[in-house]
Amino acid sequence: MHSRSNAAPLALKLAAIGGLAFLHLPILLIFAYAFTTEEKSYQWPPPGFTTQWFGIAWNRPDVWEALSLSVKVGSIATVIALVLGTLCAAAVSRTKFFGREAISLLVILPIALPGIITGIALRSAFSLLDIPFSMWTIILGHATFCVVVVYNNAVARFRRTSGSLIEASYDLGADGFQTFRYVILPNIATALLAGGMLAFALSFDEVIVTTFTGGQQSTLPIWMLEELIRPRQRPVTNVVAMVVVLVTFLPILAAYYLTRDGDQIAGSGK
16 A cells, blocks of 8 residues: 655645745835835835834824824724624524524624725715714724624634533523633633734724725824825835834734634533
């Protein structure tokens, strides 16, 4: 008998390398152009090397204002999504009632719709209700699709969690809060972490819905888009993009190590 080799074919390896290069080479180009001496055009290779743009970006208040707004919007939208998405997932997965599938469809519908449809609908609603555009209108707009991300992760984990664990907790005298804290939360924690991080990432780089709900507010993606359209100091945009990539890499790496053993938590395979 001939033993089968676990080694991947050469063509598959080359395809994987090509796919990774296609995904990551543009990011490396952003890194390269963050150090260029040319202010308003892209030339290859970059016509010089300088670190002056880092100091310029650090001292520009518009960068900090846009970054601060994006972090605030993403954080609050993620918290809203975690609360509403988890409660919705618990109701849909743990109980049976008339219209459950219709409600589940309505919950996931916002992320299936084109962003421009969601943006126009929200802008029309805010105008009809005379709600002034502000940070909170952006948060409401982002929460519509952030809830979907958390819901999808939470409902999948709820369905994998054995109901007998919850019943046993009640039989042993635990109340609802204790059952949630010591039984349910440990089983869904990694799903909530993954859903929350994805929700924050989607909110942080959202452009279309923000354009319709932000008014005069500029989140970091909106600021970067405006800088590319009307460039003053284009390398500053590349510096900001590079810093965002480096900073967001850390929580993604942390989440990977926190969630890679998620299948070993209590009751996850039931």
